[in-house]
Structure formats: structure tokens, C-alpha cells
Amino acid sequence: MQRIESHASYGGVQEVWQHESRVLGCSMRFGVYLPPQLQLGPCPVLYWLSGLTCNEQNFITKSGIQQHAAAHGLIVVAPDTSPRGEGVANADSYDLGQGAGFYLNATQAPWASHYRMHDYVVDELPALVERQFPATGLRSVSGHSMGGHGALVVALRNPGRYRSVSAFSPIVAPSRVPWGQKAFAAYLGEQREHWREWDACELIATARERLPLLVDQGGADEFLTRELQPELLEQACDAQAHPLLLRRREGYDHSYYFIASFLAEHMAHHAQALQAK
Numbered sequence: 513m514q515r516i517e518s519h520a521s522y523g524g525v526q527e528v529w530q531h532e533s534r535v536l537g538c539s540m541r542f543g544v545y546l547p548p549q550l551q552l553g554p555c556p557v558l559y560w561l562s563g564l565t566c567n568e569q570n571f572i573t574k575s576g577i578q579q580h581a582a583a584h585g586l587i588v589v590a591p592d593t594s595p596r597g598e599g600v601a602n603a604d605s606y607d608l609g610q611g612a613g614f615y616l617n618a619t620q621a622p623w624a625s626h627y628r629m630h631d632y633v634v635d636e637l638p639a640l641v642e643r644q645f646p647a648t649g650l651r652s653v654s655g656h657s658m659g660g661h662g663a664l665v666v667a668l669r670n671p672g673r674y675r676s677v678s679a680f681s682p683i684v685a686p687s688r689v690p691w692g693q694k695a696f697a698a699y700l701g702e703q704r705e706h707w708r709e710w711d712a713c714e715l716i717a718t719a720r721e722r723l724p725l726l727v728d729q730g731g732a733d734e735f736l737t738r739e740l741q742p743e744l745l746e747q748a749c750d751a752q753a754h755p756l757l758l759r760r761r762e763g764y765d766h767s768y769y770f771i772a773s774f775l776a777e778h779m780a781h782h783a784q785a786l787q788a789k
């Protein structure tokens with residue numbers, strides 16, 4: 513494990529680390545913000561899952577996360593979005609392969625040998641973070657778009673593992689939209705019954721923990737009607753009385769300008785759940 517960046521920020525430090533992932537079978541990078549409160553003792557961790565085309569840099573350089581993490585005393589970990597490297601399968605499009613891991617465990621060739629992002633973000637990365645940094649073992653998760661869907665799915669699939677979950681402009685029903693259908697057919701195969709266990713709207717029906725979902729969605733999002741369709745999440749939650757706070761933000765698009773505008777509210781939500789302050 514090697515630290516490759518370190519920048520003082522808001523009294524803490526923004527770092528980037530590289531390590532060999534046993535689960536993914538390749539070298540991986542993640543960003544970690546270490547807040548000033550670590551001088552007083554261990555802090556809880558928020559995991560951030562980024563969207564299509566992102567790596568560990570997008571969130572830490574574009575969102576302004578550091579000021580909020582420092583205000584609440586949260587460690588924030590932002591991994592890459594897929595396995596990477598010359599020996600890792602890839603595709604010619606931005607929405608499949610490297611940069612588009614969808615936070616699931618692939619079962620189909622040529623993806624299955626490296627694409628195990630669910631197990632990476634749920635198990636391997638937290639174990640590594642909690643060994644390497646003074647973390648309390650309390651975790652929350654958030655993300656954007658493909659990563660917003662990833663946050664919803666890892667929380668729904670792993671009851672008790674996260675104190676809170678939130679998402680910006682998430683894909684909510686991948687089985688029913690083009691981004692998800694393309695990725696799931698490749699990673700999981702054409703048999704749609706195997707898709708259900710990786711689809712947030714499907715998982716709401718069988719959830720064993722009714723962890724409240726906080727979702728913000730821009731009204732001027734260029735992907736709103738084709739890929740995101742938040743009304744499908746509303747319907748799934750209504751049907752099960754699953755708690756959902758979905759806020760539509762008129763005029764906002766899909767970009768990090770939107771995320772930066774409402775990140776303070778998500779961080780306050782997670783900090784309260786983590787009893788960080």
C-alpha cells in the first residue's frame with residue numbers, strides 16, 4: 513500500500529493511496545480525506561461511489577467534499593469505479609468496462625475474473641481502511657449516478673453494514689434503462705432473473721432493513737427521462753412503505769456543480785446517523 517498524493521485541506525489532509533486488490537486482481541487507487549478530528553480519536557467513514565467515466569479523482573477534486581468532512585469529523589473514502597489495467601477486460605464505450613464497474617460481481621466472461629466491485633467496496637476496501645487509518649468501524653455510503661445506484665444496492669444488500677445511505681441522480685432501475693440493460697447483459701448474462709439481485713427497485717421489495725433513502729435529483733438532468741427515472745424508485749418505495757426522501761431540484765443538471773450545491777445537506781444527514789457531531 514503506497515500513498516501517492518497528500519494535500520493539506522481544511523485542517524485535515526486529502527490523500528490518494530494505491531494498493532494491490534486481492535478481490536479485483538489488479539492495482540487500485542482510492543482517495544481518502546482525513547479530518548482534523550482524528551487528532552482527538554477515531555472517526556467514522558463515509559464511502560463515496562462515483563459514476564460512469566470517473567476514477568478516484570472526480571469527487572475529491574470537483575465536489576468540495578473536504579470542507580464538509582472537516583466540519584463533521586468524517587473520514588471520506590472515494591474508490592475508483594472499476595478494476596483497471598492492461599490485463600483487465602475493457603470495452604470501446606464509456607458505459608461498459610473500465611470506468612463502469614456498476615458495483616456488482618460479474619458472472620460472465622470476460623468480466624468475471626476482475627469485475628467484483630461489490631465485494632471490493634463492501635468488504636476488501638473497508639477492511640483495508642479500518643486497518644490503515646483510525647476509523648471507528650461505523651460506515652455510511654453515498655454516490656452519484658451509477659455510483660448512486662451502487663450506494664443504494666450495497667446498502668440494501670447488506671443490512672446493518674451502513675448507518676445511512678444517500679444518492680445524487682442515481683440510476684434506480686437498471687433492468688429497465690439502457691445503461692443498466694447494457695451493463696447487466698454483459699456482466700450478468702442475458703437471463704434477467706439474475707439481474708434482480710443487483711437492481712435497487714427490485715431489492716426494495718425484499719429488503720430486510722428499512723434504512724431511509726435520501727435522494728437528490730436535478731430537474732434539468734440530461735439523463736433524467738432515459739436513464740434515471742426516479743419515479744420508479746418512488747413507486748417501489750411506496751409499494752413497500754420503504755422510507756424515501758426524494759428531492760427534485762429544478763434547474764440542476766447531472767454534473768458535479770449539482771453535487772457540490774447539495775453535498776452539505778447529505779453530509780449533515782450522514783453525520784447525524786454516524787453520531788459524528
Ligand SMILES: N[C@@H](CCC(=O)N[C@@H](CSC=O)C(=O)NCC(=O)O)C(=O)O
Pocket residue numbers: 562563564565566570574606656657658659766767768
Ligand atoms: N457521455 C458522457 C457520460 C459520462 C458522464 O456524464 N459521467 C458522469 C456520471 S454518469 C453516470 O454514472 C460523471 O460523473 N462524469 C465525470 C465528471 O467529472 O463529471 C461522457 O462520456 O462524458
